[in-house]
Amino acid sequence: MAEKEGFLEKARRFQRKIEERNARIGKGKYGRVLKMARKPTEEEYSRTVKITGLGILLIGLVGFIIYMIREMVAPWILHFFGH
Secondary structure, rough: HHHHHHHHHHHHHHHHHHHHHHHHHHOOOOHHHHHOOOOOOHHHHHHHHHHHHHHHHHHHHHHHHHHHHHHHHHHHHHOOOOO
């Protein structure tokens, strides 16, 4: 029986810790940001997705161009210098 009470006391302490942490939300460093935050509108979300996708495509394109230069141009340069 004493073991069960120990478990219950641990559970109560854990629950209190969670409740205290939740009570502090909005009062710390980021509280003002959290209070100002809101769910984006459908238009804002759509625009963000499009811009992010465009950025990913651009970075991929730059990487592909670098790869193609390495595969096609580098052997010519090595051959030119006699390697």
